[in-house]
Amino acid sequence: MQLSLWTYEGPPHIGAMRVATAMKGVHYVLHAPQGDTYADLLFTMIERRDERPPVTYTTFQARDLGGDTATLFKKAVADAYERFKPQAMLVGASCTAELIQDDPGGLALALDLPIPVVPLELPAYQRKENYGASETFYRLVRACVGPRVERAAGAKPSCNILGPTALGFRHRDDVAEVTRLVEKLGVRVNVVAPLGATPADLARLPDADFNIVLYAETALAAALWLEKTFGQKFVNVAPIGVGATRDFVKTVAELAGIDATDFLRAETSRLVWYSRSIDSTYLTGKTVFVFGDATHAVALARVAAEELGYKVVGLGTYAREFAREVRAAAKGYGIEALICDDYLDVEAAIKAAAPALVLGTQMERHIAKRLGIPCAVISAPVHVQDFPARYSPFMGFEGANVLFDTLTHPLMMGLEEHLLGMFREDFEFSGDAAASHLGHAAAVVLEAEPVTAVWDEAAEKELKKIPFFVRGKARRNTEMFAAEQKIGVISLKTLYDAKAHFAS
Amino acid sequence: MNEISAITVEPAGCSDAPVLKERGQREVFCGLTGIVWLHRRIQDAFFLVVGSRTCAHLLQSAAGVMIFAEPRFATAIIDERDLAGLADANDELDRVVTRLVERRPEIKLLFLVGSCPSEVIKLDLSRAALRLGRKFGADLRVLSYSGSGIETTFTEGEDACLASLVPVLPASDAAQLMVVGTVAEIVEDQFRRYFSELGIHDVGFLPPRRAGELPAVGKGTFFLLAQPFLANTALELERRGAERIAAPFPLGVEGTLAWFEAAAQKFGISQARCRAVLDAPAERARQALARCRITLAGRKVFFFPDSQLEIPMARFLARELGMTLSEVGTPFLHREHLAEELALLPRGTFLSEGQDVERQLDRCDEEKPDLVVCGMGLANPLEARGFTTKWSIELVFTPVQGFEQAADLAELFARPLRRRALLKV
Ligand code: SF4
Numbered sequence: 023m024q025l026s027l028w029t030y031e032g033p034p035h036i037g038a039m040r041v042a043t044a045m046k047g048v049h050y051v052l053h054a055p056q057g058d059t060y061a062d063l064l065f066t067m068i069e070r071r072d073e074r075p076p077v078t079y080t081t082f083q084a085r086d087l088g089g090d091t092a093t094l095f096k097k098a099v100a101d102a103y104e105r106f107k108p109q110a111m112l113v114g115a116s117c118t119a120e121l122i123q124d125d126p127g128g129l130a131l132a133l134d135l136p137i138p139v140v141p142l143e144l145p146a147y148q149r150k151e152n153y154g155a156s157e158t159f160y161r162l163v164r165a166c167v168g169p170r171v172e173r174a175a176g177a178k179p180s181c182n183i184l185g186p187t188a189l190g191f192r193h194r195d196d197v198a199e200v201t202r203l204v205e206k207l208g209v210r211v212n213v214v215a216p217l218g219a220t221p222a223d224l225a226r227l228p229d230a231d232f233n234i235v236l237y238a239e240t241a242l243a244a245a246l247w248l249e250k251t252f253g254q255k256f257v258n259v260a261p262i263g264v265g266a267t268r269d270f271v272k273t274v275a276e277l278a279g280i281d282a283t284d285f286l287r288a289e290t291s292r293l294v295w296y297s298r299s300i301d302s303t304y305l306t307g308k309t310v311f312v313f314g315d316a317t318h319a320v321a322l323a324r325v326a327a328e329e330l331g332y333k334v335v336g337l338g339t340y341a342r343e344f345a346r347e348v349r350a351a352a353k354g355y356g357i358e359a360l361i362c363d364d365y366l367d368v369e370a371a372i373k374a375a376a377p378a379l380v381l382g383t384q385m386e387r388h389i390a391k392r393l394g395i396p397c398a399v400i401s402a403p404v405h406v407q408d409f410p411a412r413y414s415p416f417m418g419f420e421g422a423n424v425l426f427d428t429l430t431h432p433l434m435m436g437l438e439e440h441l442l443g444m445f446r447e448d449f450e451f452s453g454d455a456a457a458s459h460l461g462h463a464a465a466v467v468l469e470a471e472p473v474t475a476v477w478d479e480a481a482e483k484e485l486k487k488i489p490f491f492v493r494g495k496a497r498r499n500t501e502m503f504a505a506e507q508k509i510g511v512i513s514l515k516t517l518y519d520a521k522a523h524f525a526s
Numbered sequence: 527m528n529e530i531s532a533i534t535v536e537p538a539g540c541s542d543a544p545v546l547k548e549r550g551q552r553e554v555f556c557g558l559t560g561i562v563w564l565h566r567r568i569q570d571a572f573f574l575v576v577g578s579r580t581c582a583h584l585l586q587s588a589a590g591v592m593i594f595a596e597p598r599f600a601t602a603i604i605d606e607r608d609l610a611g612l613a614d615a616n617d618e619l620d621r622v623v624t625r626l627v628e629r630r631p632e633i634k635l636l637f638l639v640g641s642c643p644s645e646v647i648k649l650d651l652s653r654a655a656l657r658l659g660r661k662f663g664a665d666l667r668v669l670s671y672s673g674s675g676i677e678t679t680f681t682e683g684e685d686a687c688l689a690s691l692v693p694v695l696p697a698s699d700a701a702q703l704m705v706v707g708t709v710a711e712i713v714e715d716q717f718r719r720y721f722s723e724l725g726i727h728d729v730g731f732l733p734p735r736r737a738g739e740l741p742a743v744g745k746g747t748f749f750l751l752a753q754p755f756l757a758n759t760a761l762e763l764e765r766r767g768a769e770r771i772a773a774p775f776p777l778g779v780e781g782t783l784a785w786f787e788a789a790a791q792k793f794g795i796s797q798a799r800c801r802a803v804l805d806a807p808a809e810r811a812r813q814a815l816a817r818c819r820i821t822l823a824g825r826k827v828f829f830f831p832d833s834q835l836e837i838p839m840a841r842f843l844a845r846e847l848g849m850t851l852s853e854v855g856t857p858f859l860h861r862e863h864l865a866e867e868l869a870l871l872p873r874g875t876f877l878s879e880g881q882d883v884e885r886q887l888d889r890c891d892e893e894k895p896d897l898v899v900c901g902m903g904l905a906n907p908l909e910a911r912g913f914t915t916k917w918s919i920e921l922v923f924t925p926v927q928g929f930e931q932a933a934d935l936a937e938l939f940a941r942p943l944r945r946r947a948l949l950k951v
């Protein structure tokens with residue numbers, strides 16, 4: 023038993039729903055009690071979908087348990103087929119139905135429907151949402167693929183784009199951006215799946231020359247199987263940031279047999295220049311803590327370090343399946359990865375690292391708000407705000423533009439910071455005011471931990487002269503230093519000794 | 527017009543109306559959802575669901591941003607080891623609770639809340655509650671109830687929770703009034719004021735704001751239900767000698783007035799006193815309704831089943847705001863507790879109990895109502911098809927009972943229609 027106040031991932035059948043809902047012509051019959059229908063609102067409220075997810079729940083009750091829940095399930099499958107006439111059907115159990123062991127797969131197959139029926143075995147007491155999405159997509163692909171049709175002579179090379187789902191973080195716009203990118207490069211997109219695909223589209227997957235795994239969390243299993251079965255190679259570089267996008271383009275070009283040199287010379291992102299412009303100098307060495315799904319956490323750490331000149335002081339993921347990749351990336355920054363799905367531990371780690379910026383999920387946004395640290399959201403689990411009305415991809419060169427804004431705006435604009443520093447002694451200026459984007463919490467939360475040492479007057483005065491946005495940290499560090507050195511009264515000397523101590 | 531006899535159980539309205547009973551797919555939350563408002567009401571209680579990742583996910587999805595503070599609810603997620611018998615589920619539960627109690631010493635009342643998985647594996651939470659109660663002694667009271675989706679829909683979780691409280695209420699046979707069902711603090715304070723002006727001073731509220739303020743119960747206790755979904759709680763109270771005062775629910779002016787008057791009559795308060803205390807606020811509330819009436823009168827409303835508040839709401843919308851009732855669906859129809867409400871519903875109202883969501887959506891399409899009251903999973907898809915909707919969960923989160931809230935309640939229904947009229951895109 024694990025105590026959970028909040029979870030980064032839902033149960034695995036939610037992952038299956040993300041695949042079913044992303045597609046057209048698929049229906050999912052889920053053996054589940056009525057409360058599990060809450061899942062519909064994730065799609066209709068958070069993602070603002072204008073249709074209900076294509077899911078039928080059996081909503082069995084206690085009184086059915088002694089009786090015949092199996093018949094109930096069969097009837098639900100038959101009714102759903104009649105009403106929705108899908109091209110393919112997914113069947114499975116949620117956590118409760120898993121315990122009553124009705125064998126949804128066997129029951130549905132016994133109905134002999136004239137469409138592919140895909141039984142899902144998603145162990146609800148072991149696995150989570152991303153596993154569920156990955157497994158569902160893999161099973162569907164296996165069930166639906168048709169024979170490979172060779173590319174006609176003279177036709178363009180082609181690829182499939184795999185991984186985008188419903189309720190995915192910026193998937194809608196990433197797909198548009200990556201499609202544009204590879205097409206401009208001269209590669210035809212054969213199928214995008216699961217988002218927007220039908221089972222008939224899945225049948226055509228083998229026709230492509232290679233696959234693009236946009237999100238390893240959902241598409242890696244399917245891509246591995248397609249490689250094994252049809253010899254389709256795949257690209258597993260998420261094109262997030264300028265460097266990764268260039269790597270991505272090179273790998274795609276290689277698989278497509280295209281020379282990308284001119285393309286890469288012509289195509290770029292504003293990030294490259296913006297990051298070099300002198301206003302960005304102040305970004306140098308800003309400490310950043312990155313937490314999210316593996317794809318986004320690893321990619322964003324790279325953008326932060328290599329493209330904005332930040333210092334990565336924390337990197338982690340809640341997705342244990344990808345712990346290895348994240349650990350390897352963290353090693354590159356000389357830190358230990360945080361692999362953890364308990365947000366209280368994540369909060370503690372952020373607090374300890376005291377970064378200048380947090381890149382995380384909606385949960386880290388709230389943690390950062392409590393701690394008074396600027397933050398940007400870079401990963402699922404999603405929130406209604408992660409479906410902006412405007413075009414806002416994370417991938418490709420346009421995505422890099424978005425990232426420059428997303429990762430720098432929460433920090434104060436360079437000039438603003440400069441001016442605040444210059445005028446801090448001005449009588450009109452209140453150093454206790456927090457930056458406008460930090461709300462009210464900032465000034466309060468940055469207060470030091472219980473004070474051990476007292477500050478003498480001169481040191482206290484000096485502390486006031488330190489710009490407020492680093493003052494909290496200066497106070498904390500000095501007090502920590504004083505405690506270590508067993509200094510009871512903090513003087514000017516202690517303050518500067520501490521500064522030197524932490525600078526070295 | 528304010529005679530009590532006018533609204534008691536003559537076979538009027540829909541008292542004997544036929545009801546369409548459906549047993550298909552339900553699109554309703556389970557009883558765990560009640561935790562979201564119960565934990566805000568009882569401010570030193572903690573709700574520990576013993577369930578699956580689904581239960582945890584449901585709670586955080588229903589609670590929305592509330593979850594981002596350190597909330598007073600959590601889920602002990604059963605895992606494979608518990609199921610395989612590798613870990614003794616009871617030991618595991620004790621371990622989780624002990625850690626929790628260490629972290630949150632301010633908690634005075636802990637509810638172990640059963641879920642579908644805990645029910646199916648027959649984890650005996652009432653025994654666990656006894657055991658843990660002994661362990662923590664006087665500092666912490668431990669109770670249990672089930673909010674599972676195989677036994678409870680949405681608001682029935684509150685019923686199960688309150689029913690679990692009844693056996694531990696202190697005993698007293700003194701004449702007293704108890705108001706049963708979660709109401710907002712502001713509503714409680716208003717109710718207390720009116721009761722005391724009427725001359726009823728000994729008034730308890732269940733659930734109370736704090737675990738230490740549990741109201742007493744006994745032979746002299748009369749209780750008024752503030753919510754229509756409290757079947758089991760009422761039974762438990764009756765078992766302890768209390769008597770239910772039959773009344774409509776305090777929604778809208780008419781319902782609130784009748785509710786107070788039913789209590790007044792039981793306590794032998796004169797008509798004159800009722801008039802002196804209640805007429806002015808009732809009149810003020812009627813005037814406040816006028817603005818919404820302009821928007822709502824003559825419009826047709828359709829209720830999907832959700833909170834069991836549907837019938838009192840429909841009664842209010844029809845009688846005080848002039849709306850036309852299309853189908854009124856409710857997850858469960860408690861004929862006895864709703865007798866006064868049914869009598870007030872316009873004759874011929876189409877009632878349904880339970881759900882078969884696809885067929886009900888078909889009926890909704892045919893009926894073409896001006897306003898659809900439904901759960902959050904259905905609202906946007908219906909809007910996209912041109913319907914105007916009001917999502918029902920707001921009706922349980924917002925203070926809506928009493929005179930002062932009657933117009934707020936009407937406003938909840940009027941706003942979507944006004945908004946629809948404003949938008950030119
Ligand atoms: S319906 Fe059952 S399994 Fe689902 S969330 Fe509710 S209690 Fe948990």
Ligand code: SF4
Nearest residue numbers: 431433434435458459
């Ligand atoms: S202070 Fe204002 S301008 Fe500066 S980063 Fe925050 S929101 Fe942007």
